Amino acid sequence: MxxxxxxxxxxxxxxxxxxxxxxxxxxxxxxxxxxxxxxxxxxxxxxxxxxxxxxxxxxxxxxxxxFPNKEAILLDLARRWLGAFPEVIAKRIAAPRPTNRDEFQQEVDKLFVDTSRLYLDNATLMPVIEAITGNPDLRPIQNEYDDQIIALYAAWLQHVNPALDDGIASRLGVVMMEVGHVCRLVGLKRDRKAFDLIQDDVKTMWLALVDPYLDLN
The missing domain is CATH 1.10.10.60 (Homeodomain-like)
Known part of the structure; x- marks a missing residue:
């Protein structure tokens, strides 16, 4: 098999x-x-x-x-879904640099509005995404996007704090991506209320994680 x-x-x-x-x-x-x-x-x-x-x-x-089969169609859809995230994160990098914690939280809220819409509108594609993750032939596709998203999260944090070390920014980017994705997948498998509550928890974790590194008042 x-x-x-x-x-x-x-x-x-x-x-x-x-x-x-x-x-x-x-x-x-x-x-x-x-x-x-x-x-x-x-x-x-x-x-x-x-x-x-x-x-x-x-x-x-x-x-x-x-397309040779329906799996190829779904895989192409998954590629498009994965490819939507870099643009959403890049919008936050292009926004004016936040100068305090409240402004940064507003930026985080905007990011979550955009990314959550991608999850909710494409919830039925999540089994395809999980299949990619678990299949050694397909995993490189997701790895490519994961690396890009981690780099963008790191760039966003360095946009907020230009003095932030590259290695630290990248490490934080890994945690932000992994925690955000896994937790929202769990929420999608339950119901909308659970999704929203879990998403709020993720935002709380993100803010607690990165706050010590951003030098914001």
């Missing part, structure tokens, strides 16, 4: 056809949009290739021109 899963995962890593023209890119977008809508509507049930094709207004054959 393990070798079979690995083979499937390896196949899913490579879309069958890369869009090179605007028309092809729009077709791929239609496929991914349809798959995302269906995953949200169907919860834990994985949409079939036929259902994705019907929602996208395409033939199944058109789907297979770009």
């Amino acid at each position: 393990k070798s079979s899963l690995t083979k499937k995962a390896t196949t899913a890593l490579s879309p069958r056809k890369q869009p090179r023209q605007e028309r092809s890119s729009k077709v791929v977008d239609r496929i991914l949009d349809a798959a995302l809508i269906l995953t949200r509507e169907q919860g834990t049930k994985t949409p079939t290739t036929l259902a994705i094709a019907q929602r996208a207004g395409l033939s199944v054959g058109s789907i297979y021109q770009y």
Whole structure:
């Protein structure tokens, strides 16, 4: 069974056809949009290739021109989800530097509003993300994004305190990313109230963790 899963995962890593023209890119977008809508509507049930094709207004054959199977479609969706986080964190780096704890907490609140929306809107993709984490063939995909997010968190902390050591900033970035992700996954598996409460706890932990290093009044 393990070798079979690995083979499937390896196949899913490579879309069958890369869009090179605007028309092809729009077709791929239609496929991914349809798959995302269906995953949200169907919860834990994985949409079939036929259902994705019907929602996208395409033939199944058109789907297979770009993706070898439905797993490849979901994997591409997961890539897009992971790829949304760097932009959200970068917004906080581009914002004016906070000069006190209240201003920094406001920045943290803004970040959590944006990142929580990504989790809540894409909750049905979390099994895909967890599968990537647990599969040795797919894990490098998440590692790439994890490293980028850690570096951005570190850059954000150094934006707040330019004197913060690189090594410390990176270490704090690891904790911020890991704690934030794992805790919110736990919340998503429960209910919205639990998610919101856990998120508040994560913010409290973040602030307690980084406050000694930010030199804020």
